[in-house]
Amino acid sequence: MLSAEEHWQLRVKLQVAMRVLKEETCPECGYPIWLCHSSLDTVQWEVEWSTCYANAAVEEAKKLQENKRHLSSGETPHAVFDHELGDWPTRQAGLESM
Numbered sequence: 590m591l592s593a594e595e596h597w598q599l600r601v602k603l604q605v606a607m608r609v610l611k612e613e614t615c616p617e618c619g620y621p622i623w624l625c626h627s628s629l630d631t632v633q634w635e636v637e638w639s640t641c642y643a644n645a646a647v648e649e650a651k652k653l654q655e656n657k658r659h660l661s662s663g664e665t666p667h668a669v670f671d672h673e674l675g676d677w678p679t680r681q682a683g684l685e686s687m
């Protein structure tokens with residue numbers, strides 16, 4: 590159990606860490622800004638394609654929706670995990686399937 594002082598010190602450290610993380614994360618690509626904005630010759634980039642199947646499901650729903658009805662004001666489709674085939678895979682299984 591943390592004392593009030595230890596809790597306060599930990600909270601300050603976490604706030605500093607979050608601020609640094611936000612400040613150093615590129616809003617465009619999500620990589621550390623010191624890396625993706627670096628002009629060093631040793632920093633090179635490649636493009637890999639990946640599919641977000643959650644967004645794909647939302648895009649498909651939007652296409653189907655366009656033909657049926659207009660969305661209500663404030664209504665936004667979003668992806669929800671379908672548990673019909675089971676629970677979430679482990680992080681490791683998900684990473685290995687990419």
Ligand SMILES: [Zn+2]
Binds near residue numbers: 617622626
């Ligand atoms: Zn970037």
